[in-house]
Amino acid sequence: MGTEEPVVVGVGPVSAEEVVRVARLGAPVRISEEALSTMAKSRRWIEALAEDPKPVYGVSTGFGALAIRHIPVDKRAQLQRSLIRSHAAGNGPEVEREVVRALMLLRLSTLATGHTGVRPEVAQVYANLLSAGLTPVVYEYGSLGCSGDLAPLAHVALAVIGEGTVRSAEGCPTPAADALRAAGIAPVSLEEKEGLALVNGTDGMLGMLVLACEDLRHLLRLADITAAMSVEGLLGTDRVYAADLQSLRPHPGQAAAAENMTRMLAGSDIVRSHAGPGCTVVQDAYSLRCAPQVAGAARDTLAHAHQVAARELASAVDSPVVTADGRVESNGNFHGAPLGYVLDFLAIVVADVASMSERRTDRFLDVARNHGLPPFLADDPGVDSGHMIAQYTQAAIVSELKRLAAPASVDSIPSSAMQEDHVSMGWSAARKLRRALDGLTRVLAVEALTAARGLDLRAPLEPSPATGAVRDAIREHVAGPGTDRYLAPEIDAVVALASSGTLLARAEAVVGALA
Numbered sequence: 001m002g003t004e005e006p007v008v009v010g011v012g013p014v015s016a017e018e019v020v021r022v023a024r025l026g027a028p029v030r031i032s033e034e035a036l037s038t039m040a041k042s043r044r045w046i047e048a049l050a051e052d053p054k055p056v057y058g059v060s061t062g063f064g065a066l067a068i069r070h071i072p073v074d075k076r077a078q079l080q081r082s083l084i085r086s087h088a089a090g091n092g093p094e095v096e097r098e099v100v101r102a103l104m105l106l107r108l109s110t111l112a113t114g115h116t117g118v119r120p121e122v123a124q125v126y127a128n129l130l131s132a133g134l135t136p137v138v139y140e141y142g143s144l145g146c147s148g149d150l151a152p153l154a155h156v157a158l159a160v161i162g163e164g165t166v167r168s169a170e171g172c173p174t175p176a177a178d179a180l181r182a183a184g185i186a187p188v189s190l191e192e193k194e195g196l197a198l199v200n201g202t203d204g205m206l207g208m209l210v211l212a213c214e215d216l217r218h219l220l221r222l223a224d225i226t227a228a229m230s231v232e233g234l235l236g237t238d239r240v241y242a243a244d245l246q247s248l249r250p251h252p253g254q255a256a257a258a259e260n261m262t263r264m265l266a267g268s269d270i271v272r273s274h275a276g277p278g279c280t281v282v283q284d285a286y287s288l289r290c291a292p293q294v295a296g297a298a299r300d301t302l303a304h305a306h307q308v309a310a311r312e313l314a315s316a317v318d319s320p321v322v323t324a325d326g327r328v329e330s331n332g333n334f335h336g337a338p339l340g341y342v343l344d345f346l347a348i349v350v351a352d353v354a355s356m357s358e359r360r361t362d363r364f365l366d367v368a369r370n371h372g373l374p375p376f377l378a379d380d381p382g383v384d385s386g387h388m389i390a391q392y393t394q395a396a397i398v399s400e401l402k403r404l405a406a407p408a409s410v411d412s413i414p415s416s417a418m419q420e421d422h423v424s425m426g427w428s429a430a431r432k433l434r435r436a437l438d439g440l441t442r443v444l445a446v447e448a449l450t451a452a453r454g455l456d457l458r459a460p461l462e463p464s465p466a467t468g469a470v471r472d473a474i475r476e477h478v479a480g481p482g483t484d485r486y487l488a489p490e491i492d493a494v495v496a497l498a499s500s501g502t503l504l505a506r507a508e509a510v511v512g513a514l515a
Helices: 016-025 033-050 073-087 097-112 120-132 150-160 176-183 194-199 203-233 252-265 269-273 291-313 337-365 388-404 426-456 465-475 488-500 502-511
Strands: 007-009 029-031 091-094 139-141 165-167 173-175
Touching (some): 007 016, 007 097, 016 203, 016 291, 029 120, 033 097, 033 120, 073 150, 073 194, 097 120, 097 150, 120 150, 139 150, 150 176, 150 194, 150 203, 165 176, 173 176, 203 291, 203 337, 203 426, 203 502, 252 291, 252 502, 291 337, 337 388, 337 426, 426 488
Parallel strands (some): 007 029
Antiparallel strands (some): 091 139, 165 173
């Protein structure tokens, strides 16, 4: 677990940065006194309604298509347990620890608003589990994204009542009852309304969106870096990235990407060597010339996704919800459409950025287009294959990314005896986006590996200080041009440099923070 300062969950929203701290860095969690007081106040309204003979959905009735049944007082505790047990119906591979921790924090954040009507001690168990590093086991399949992420949230709630399985901070699977006892955490017995409040949210979708936005923000800067390396190695021009040309089409993301590439290419001997009137190349290919337009549009799409995530972070998603004046009202705020749409938008962005990266790599390998480099950048073409199959790997990933870009949010499948007759599939959109981001990381790593070899083969001309620094970071783990070697470990090494942020850090150490 991390040793960071605790994230304080209050009545207001947690930030995206706090989600990342808890999910990835293991930051502990504390609930503010204001939130505890607010939850206690709203709970009193629920308790008053529980004593009312008039049925109130979620308090004294069944759920979903069974909402027409009034539940007697002596059956309500069983109702809550039954809800959690029956809804914990997930299946398939386990969901990643960081996703479950994000989901837990975000459900806790909604509980802390006081709009769900749960007792403070229920919310406290979520904070205690997060701080102890205990992560309930949640499975890949089970959420339709409406009414929220029911099955994933139910698996978490199962641990809160001392059932199911959790993983320790060290990753060991343990019965929840044993793990809670060892950590000194008392499980709770759920009362009216509480079971529904623990499962009726968009927290899984939102958690994965927040983490995806963080990852894509870094990857788009890396895409500018690898594009600049390819432009340089393929004897492209940097003139097309000039600010006055970019301003003729004033998309902010495009301007940022073009500025990044200009800074990366500044001071390049390779670019300078063919910048004079003797250069016979009239125009660069689109994959070089239009790199800021694609990466820029990706940035603008990401900015929209950030905005949607910020709105959802500020939301209290539950149904029924406790209003500020004490009413308990059903609503449709659990529908995941706003999240599902942007998750799908980002998958489209990822596929296209990767596709352009693969095209630049392919140009390095073709003697008809690489301006004097050996075929496939091989040491002895014919005897050696160079990076021929590295591009195959890229192409296979890009092909899968195109399939993953098919939107999940256009699908819907009715459930709960047609009570829930339109669902968002936002969880599925989030799951495929995570796989897509992994693919983009690998595609950019192959481009960086290939471009680094191309820069070396332009010797004695020197690359720019920034692209040279990235090349040198790769050379610390992968040797330069030569006869064929076992290539898979070299690709893996650069994937690790890309995913860890090392390549980005080396570039920014030269040119400063990239946009």
